[in-house]
Amino acid sequence: MNRRSVIIAAAGIVPLSGCSISRSESGNIQIANQTGQEVWKDISIQSEGGLFSEPETVYQTRTRQPPTTSYRSTLTDVVPPGKYEVKVTFESTETDQQSGPHTTQWNPTGEKGESLIISLGPDFDVEFLTQ
Numbered sequence: 001m002n003r004r005s006v007i008i009a010a011a012g013i014v015p016l017s018g019c020s021i022s023r024s025e026s027g028n029i030q031i032a033n034q035t036g037q038e039v040w041k042d043i044s045i046q047s048e049g050g051l052f053s054e055p056e057t058v059y060q061t062r063t064r065q066p067p068t069t070s071y072r073s074t075l076t077d078v079v080p081p082g083k084y085e086v087k088v089t090f091e092s093t094e095t096d097q098q099s100g101p102h103t104t105q106w107n108p109t110g111e112k113g114e115s116l117i118i119s120l121g122p123d124f125d126v127e128f129l130t131q
Helices: 003-016
Strands: 027-033 039-047 057-065 073-079 084-092 098-106 115-120 126-130
Touching: 027 039, 039 073, 039 098, 039 115, 057 073, 084 115, 084 126, 098 115, 098 126
Parallel strands: 027 115
Antiparallel strands: 027 073, 039 057, 039 084, 084 098, 115 126
16 A cells, blocks of 8 residues: 555545544433522432443432522433433422432434423422433
8 A cells, every 4th residue: 555545545444533423412401499598419320221231320429509599500411311210309408308219211323402391390200301
Protein backbone atom coordinates (compact mmCIF):
# COMPACT_ATOMS: atom_id res chain seq x y z
CA MET A 1 0.00 0.00 0.00
CA ASN A 2 1.45 3.35 -0.91
CA ARG A 3 1.51 6.46 1.23
CA ARG A 4 -1.38 8.19 -0.57
CA SER A 5 -3.82 5.29 -0.02
CA VAL A 6 -2.82 5.08 3.67
CA ILE A 7 -3.58 8.81 4.15
CA ILE A 8 -6.95 8.49 2.38
CA ALA A 9 -7.87 5.44 4.46
CA ALA A 10 -6.93 7.23 7.70
CA ALA A 11 -8.86 10.36 6.67
CA GLY A 12 -11.98 8.24 6.17
CA ILE A 13 -11.68 6.58 9.61
CA VAL A 14 -10.77 9.57 11.80
CA PRO A 15 -14.11 11.44 11.46
CA LEU A 16 -15.99 8.29 12.47
CA SER A 17 -13.89 7.51 15.54
CA GLY A 18 -15.56 8.53 18.79
CA CYS A 19 -19.09 8.40 17.44
CA SER A 20 -21.44 5.55 16.93
CA ILE A 21 -23.98 5.01 14.19
CA SER A 22 -26.87 4.09 16.52
CA ARG A 23 -26.42 6.52 19.36
CA SER A 24 -28.74 6.53 22.37
CA GLU A 25 -28.95 8.94 25.26
CA SER A 26 -29.04 8.15 28.98
CA GLY A 27 -32.20 8.91 30.94
CA ASN A 28 -32.38 11.99 33.16
CA ILE A 29 -34.35 12.65 36.34
CA GLN A 30 -35.97 16.02 37.03
CA ILE A 31 -37.08 16.91 40.56
CA ALA A 32 -39.78 19.46 41.42
CA ASN A 33 -39.95 20.27 45.15
CA GLN A 34 -43.08 22.35 45.68
CA THR A 35 -43.15 22.08 49.49
CA GLY A 36 -41.58 25.49 50.11
CA GLN A 37 -38.88 23.90 52.27
CA GLU A 38 -35.64 22.00 51.82
CA VAL A 39 -35.98 18.20 51.88
CA TRP A 40 -33.77 15.16 51.85
CA LYS A 41 -34.37 13.04 48.76
CA ASP A 42 -33.42 9.39 48.51
CA ILE A 43 -33.49 7.90 45.02
CA SER A 44 -32.69 4.27 44.29
CA ILE A 45 -32.90 2.74 40.81
CA GLN A 46 -32.77 -0.99 40.32
CA SER A 47 -32.37 -2.79 37.00
CA GLU A 48 -34.98 -5.35 36.07
CA GLY A 49 -32.54 -8.21 35.65
CA GLY A 50 -32.84 -10.81 32.98
CA LEU A 51 -32.64 -14.45 32.11
CA PHE A 52 -29.04 -14.74 33.32
CA SER A 53 -28.77 -11.76 35.68
CA GLU A 54 -30.27 -10.68 38.97
CA PRO A 55 -31.76 -7.22 39.53
CA GLU A 56 -29.12 -4.80 40.80
CA THR A 57 -28.99 -1.25 42.11
CA VAL A 58 -27.60 0.90 39.28
CA TYR A 59 -28.09 4.34 40.85
CA GLN A 60 -28.48 5.50 44.44
CA THR A 61 -28.24 8.94 46.00
CA ARG A 62 -29.27 10.82 49.14
CA THR A 63 -29.01 14.58 48.78
CA ARG A 64 -30.70 17.77 49.90
CA GLN A 65 -33.25 19.28 47.54
CA PRO A 66 -34.10 22.99 47.84
CA PRO A 67 -37.60 24.23 47.00
CA THR A 68 -38.17 24.63 43.26
CA THR A 69 -40.98 27.08 42.59
CA SER A 70 -40.58 27.75 38.87
CA TYR A 71 -38.01 25.16 37.75
CA ARG A 72 -36.99 21.55 38.19
CA SER A 73 -33.50 20.46 39.15
CA THR A 74 -32.04 17.81 36.84
CA LEU A 75 -29.87 14.76 37.45
CA THR A 76 -28.35 14.00 34.04
CA ASP A 77 -27.25 10.72 32.48
CA VAL A 78 -28.59 8.62 35.34
CA VAL A 79 -29.24 5.30 33.53
CA PRO A 80 -28.84 3.88 30.03
CA PRO A 81 -31.90 2.66 28.10
CA GLY A 82 -33.59 -0.28 29.80
CA LYS A 83 -36.24 -1.26 32.32
CA TYR A 84 -35.95 -0.04 35.90
CA GLU A 85 -37.79 0.26 39.19
CA VAL A 86 -37.36 3.68 40.78
CA LYS A 87 -37.90 4.17 44.51
CA VAL A 88 -37.97 7.65 46.05
CA THR A 89 -38.40 8.94 49.60
CA PHE A 90 -38.53 12.55 50.77
CA GLU A 91 -37.98 13.89 54.32
CA SER A 92 -38.22 17.48 55.50
CA THR A 93 -34.99 18.93 56.92
CA GLU A 94 -37.02 21.25 59.18
CA THR A 95 -40.01 19.21 60.37
CA ASP A 96 -40.88 15.54 60.72
CA GLN A 97 -42.86 15.43 57.46
CA GLN A 98 -41.93 12.64 55.09
CA SER A 99 -43.20 10.88 52.02
CA GLY A 100 -42.52 7.43 50.71
CA PRO A 101 -41.20 5.19 49.73
CA HIS A 102 -42.91 5.64 46.36
CA THR A 103 -42.05 3.41 43.40
CA THR A 104 -42.59 3.48 39.66
CA GLN A 105 -41.42 1.56 36.63
CA TRP A 106 -39.28 3.56 34.20
CA ASN A 107 -38.30 2.45 30.70
CA PRO A 108 -36.02 5.05 29.10
CA THR A 109 -35.60 4.29 25.39
CA GLY A 110 -32.56 6.44 24.61
CA GLU A 111 -34.40 9.40 23.09
CA LYS A 112 -32.64 12.74 23.48
CA GLY A 113 -33.86 14.74 26.49
CA GLU A 114 -35.89 11.84 27.90
CA SER A 115 -36.63 12.36 31.60
CA LEU A 116 -38.45 10.91 34.56
CA ILE A 117 -40.06 13.80 36.42
CA ILE A 118 -40.60 13.37 40.16
CA SER A 119 -42.88 16.03 41.58
CA LEU A 120 -43.16 16.50 45.35
CA GLY A 121 -46.31 18.50 46.16
CA PRO A 122 -46.96 20.90 49.05
CA ASP A 123 -48.58 18.11 51.10
CA PHE A 124 -45.67 15.72 50.44
CA ASP A 125 -47.62 13.87 47.78
CA VAL A 126 -45.50 12.40 44.96
CA GLU A 127 -46.32 12.26 41.26
CA PHE A 128 -44.25 10.56 38.56
CA LEU A 129 -44.33 11.84 34.96
CA THR A 130 -42.22 11.16 31.88
CA GLN A 131 -41.01 13.57 29.25
